Amino acid sequence: MSEKDMAPQSPILVRVFKEEAELEVWKTTGSGTYALLKTYPICRWSGELGPKVKVGDRQAPEGFYNITPGLLNPNSNYYLAINTGFPNAFDKSYGRTGDFLMIHGDCSSSGCYAMTDEQIAEIYALARESLAGGQRSFQIQAMPFRMTPENMARHRNNPNMAFWRNLKQGYDHFEVTHLEPKVNVCGRQYVFDAQPPAGQAFEPSLACPNYTVPDVIASAVSAKQRSDDAKAAALAPSTPLAPIRTGKDGGMNPVFLAKFQPETAGDRIALASAPLPGTIPPHARPPKTDEEVALSNPALAQKPATLATRPGAPDQPVQAAASGSGEARVANADTGLSFGKMLGFAGAAPQAPAAQAVSAATSSAPSAAAAPTPRTATAVAAGTSLYASKPATAMLSATPAPSGPRGTDGAVVQKPTQTASADTGAAQASVLMGAVPIVTPGTFGN
Secondary structure (H helix, E strand, O other): OHHHOOOOOOOEEEEEEOOOOEEEEEEEOOOOOEEEEEEEEOOEEOOOOOOOOOOOOOOOOOEEEEEOHHHEEEEEOOEEEEEOOOOOHHHHHOOOOOOOOEEEOOOOOOOOEEOOHHHHHHHHHHHHHHHHOOOOOEEEEEEOOOOOHHHHHHOOOOOOHHHHHHHHHHHHHHHHHOOOOOEEEEOOEEEEOOEOOOOOOOOOOOOOOOOEEEHHHHHHHHHHHHHHHHHHHHHHHHOOOOOOOOOOOOEOOHHHHHHHOOOOOHHHHHHHHOOOOOOOOOOOOOOOOHHHHHHHOHHHHOOOOOOOOOOOOOOOOEEOOOOOOOOOEEOEOOOOOOHHHHHHOOOOOOOOOHHHHHHHHHHOOOOOOOOOOEEEHHHHHOOOOOOOOOOHHHEOOOOOOOOOOEOOOOOEOOOOOOOOOOOOOOOOOOHHHHOOOOOOOOOOOO
């Protein structure tokens, strides 16, 4: 730790990546920014990729969680535990339920991120020392996967993509600053490093005020977003779609999984013979294999749904494309992006590398004597990417004839709609933001 210019009492931050089954511990250095201390392989997580929605769905939470000393449990049934604090303000705005969702030991999960006892002892001690050293709380950033262009392209048809785009905004804020992003919730979405107007506050279920973000951060994040979009667009045509639902009930890091599988392939033999970062208890069970999934549920062995048939598609009016174009377009007055481009990443123009833009933003940052020039959220949105939806109020009037269930008076019963916020890149106009993950509810667990 000292070799990395870190002290035991320095602040801590934790990042969790579900698909990769990895947990990162970051600590501040002498410069005041965060640096990676250690990456821990996760022994077990349950459910599917996607947010925790309700008690019993076996989903491990995704989002930004604030950990106070009271959430550390030294008397856990799973050796030691750090409660994520689920549900947070964002989760509550969607009526999501569940409790006691932890990072703990015992390599057994029902909606938790389970480590080995030896690992959680180390992680718990790091958190305890930071809190004892004066850090009032620390942040857990729980992501479905590392938010790389490759992964965004692989998962581009997932019904949770709008939610993940919102998480990626916070992920990008941390990536470009290596500072803990200030997290708030308004309009049922996360906002990061945002400052509301004087006399106003962020309310989870109310529309976002016209907040500002420091220009140096907004510029760097926007540059990274444009670079990521261009890479995702280039990768999408040749990148196979990841399945929306695997049926495997979660995941396990390969270093642990190798202990449960036959030693046939060379790399598997190497993993199986490698020393484990802790002890796997006898009752630990790995995720289902592809063969077990195919036997128990043949439907999951089929190819993943395409964009045209996937569940959770946005309920937006679509107008016919020009003759010969072969492409349906969302009726947004303020954008020329097609629905296929917005979700399939096709046709994005190449952008300058994010590193150059970040460097330029950093070199042009105001001096310590001058406060950073904030940009309004509307100005930030002007540089939004393919991941950003436009305001619902900008929809054209070319809507299809009403359809759906009718009331006693014969009129169509209108579904409630969400209003998009013009000052963010989150897709509030889409039902995807609150999409329910496609999972089979378990008989136990929270």
